[in-house]
Amino acid sequence: MYFIISFFFFFFSLLGVLISLIMSMTSSIYMSFWEFIFFNSFKMEYLILFDWISVMFMSVVFMIFSMIMVYSYDYMSGYLFNMRFIMLMGLFLLSMIFMILSPNLISIMLGWDGLGLISYSLIILNQNKISYNSGMITLMMNRVGDIFLLVLIGFFLKNGSWNIIEFYKDSFLMMFLVIVMSKSAQYPFSIWLPLAMTAPTPVSALVHSSTLVTAGVYFLMRGIELMEEWMLGGLMILSLFTMFYSSLMANFENDMKKVVALSTLSQLGLMMFILCFKHKILCFFHLVTHAFFKSLLFMCVGYIMHLMMGFQDIRYMKFLHKINPMLLMMMIYSLLSMCGFFFLSGFYSKDLILEYFFMSKVSYFYLIIFYVSCMFTVSYSLRLIILMLMGNTKNLIMMSLTDYNMKLYSMIVLWLMSLILGSLMGWMFISGKVIIIFGWEKMMILMILVLGMIFLGVVIKLSNTMLFPKSYYFVSSMWFLDLILNIYVNKVVNYMKLEFMFFEKGWGEYMLINWVNEFEKIVFYMNFLIKKVAFILLIFVIIMLFY
Incomplete structure (x- = not known):
């Protein structure tokens, strides 16, 4: 079943790439009402x-x-409900197609809501307490965007149409930004993305690299011309802060899967920051290259977790070069692409982005904040590479040395596609653009690699010595965002319980039942009192008769 579905979608993906190239060269657009x-x-x-x-x-x-x-044929082989998993993934893909093909708010609502609900179902697939908590937080964060989308549908009812291409600039479109930020995990909605890593790795590779998190970016790309300057200025600050x-x-x-999730969050902030300058093609270019190498990175992480019997601490993985060199090669490729290393897929988009900001x-x-964030990206990518390359095989006792050939074949195909697509898109869609910068500005881009290596040394030193434990906790807890949102979520849940008791169980159920209970108590006490008084009067009458 897995292979039939895979062949079907692989064929249509190649066909779609061919059609897209033809439509790009002929500047064709087709619309159906x-x-x-x-x-x-x-x-x-x-x-x-x-x-x-x-x-x-x-x-x-x-x-x-x-x-x-x-x-997934290898990864989910031990899962009892494979058909359920396939159907959930298929429904998720269908929701994504709804959102991609139709710039209509009703269709987007169907796809948007479907993405949120099915991602919740996929996150809780392991059915444990941590998965349930993570799924609930993810669902509540995405519900915020869904509420604003419903309000936006009601507001644009006065236009006589819900098609985005027929909208006009309006301050009410600020809700549009809240919708996008909640789905793409921009601050202050960032907490759900690292928590969603409790889902199985195939889910993370699809949902958190190329579909769910990039849905907000794609949605904003379609409506970026409607945004006013002050809206884009606010989004610029929040996306830059998210990236930083x-x-x-x-x-x-130290959790390997969470590191990859945070790297996705950083790249989403980068895409949002580009869109604030209304550079749609450059943003889409980076979105496509990022989707391939980040999916490959998630799949490599899942392979390593299977080798480590589910263990995810990167400090105990200093042996991959001796166990599976092919896996290590593809993971290093993905990490270097994320850094924008020379002539890899990420280089063609990221180098253009860095040069473009010198011209803007x-x-x-x-x-400065933007380039420091890029320096941090180099630092954590090199940290993962160093931890996997340096060390010995003392942890082999906790490993499973089973070969997973199907996993490796799928990863090789993605690696080849990622290797080709970056340069291909760069030549076809970005070629001919003239970028003029000074020599020191170009050297500044190269200095990011050097500064990232220097900062990596500082990070390793601080991690080994723990000189500032409170600062370490501050950084690792998303700047106390998780604590703040936990308090907020608890207050919201308690308020929802109160509202449920007073409104859903209001006059007809809750309060009336309480009144009936109180009335029954009063009737019971009055009945008891009447019987007592009657008994006393009876005794009094009998005494008077015999007296």
Whole structure:
């Protein structure tokens, strides 16, 4: 079953890439309208938009999904409900297609809500307490965006249409940004993404690399022209802060899967920051390259976790170069691509981004924070590489040396696609653009690698000595965001219980039942009192008769 589904989607992904290239060269756009309600100048219609961006993104999702199906054949072999897993993944993909192809708020609502609910079902797939808590926090964070999307649907009812291409600039579109931020885990909605790593690795490789988290980026890409400057300015600050603190936190995290999740959070902040300058093509370029090498990275992490019998601490993984060199090679490739190392897939998009910011009108403060965040990215990527390369095989006793060939084959295909796609997209869509910067600015980009290595030495020193334990806890707890949101979530849950008792169980159920109970007590006491008085009067009458 896994292989049939994989072959089907792999074929359609290759076909989609070919169609996307043809549509890009011919500048073709195809739109299909289906009107099913027209009442008093209000029309409810379903719009399907085919352009090279939507077809390319759908092909990328199909390609990653097909390889994850092959990967899941080995990874989920011990899972009893394989059919349930396949159906959930298929429904998740269907929700993503709804959102990609139709720039209509009703269709987006179907896809958006489907992504949230099915991701919750996939996160709690392991059915333990940690998974339930993580799934509930993820669901509640995404519910915020769903509520604002419903409000936006009601607001644009006055337009007579829910198609985004027919919208106009309005301050009410600030809700649009809240919707995007909740789905793409921007601050202060960032906490759910690291917690969602309790899901199985195939879920993380699909959901948290190329679909769910990038849905917000893609949604904003479609409506970026509607945003006013003050909205984009606020989003710029929040995305830059998300990029900074997530990349800093990844340098002090020891859970391997959570490090990869924080790297995804950092890259999402980078994409949002690019979009604030309305550079859609460059953002989409990085989104596609990131989807491939981050999916590959998640799959490598899952392979290592199977070798380590589920263990995830990176401090005990100093032997991969002696166990599986092919796996180590692909993981190092993914990490170096994330750094933007020369002539890898991430280089073609990230180098353009770094050069573009020297040409843009942006504050020096923003520029410094942006480049420091890139330096942190280099640091935690090299930290993972060093921890996997240096050391001995003293931990082999806790390893499973079983070969998982299907996992390795799917990872090799993704690696080859990632290797080709970065340069291919760079030549086809970005070629011909002239970027003019000074020599010292270009050297500054190269200095990020050197500064990242220096900062890595500082991180290793601090991790070994624990000189500042409180600062370490501050950084590793997402700057106390998890504590703040836990308090907030508890208050919300308690308030919801109170509202449920007074509104859902109001006059008809809760309060009336209480009143009936109280009335019954009063009747009981009055009945008891009457019987007592009657008995006393009876005794009194008998005494008077015989007296």
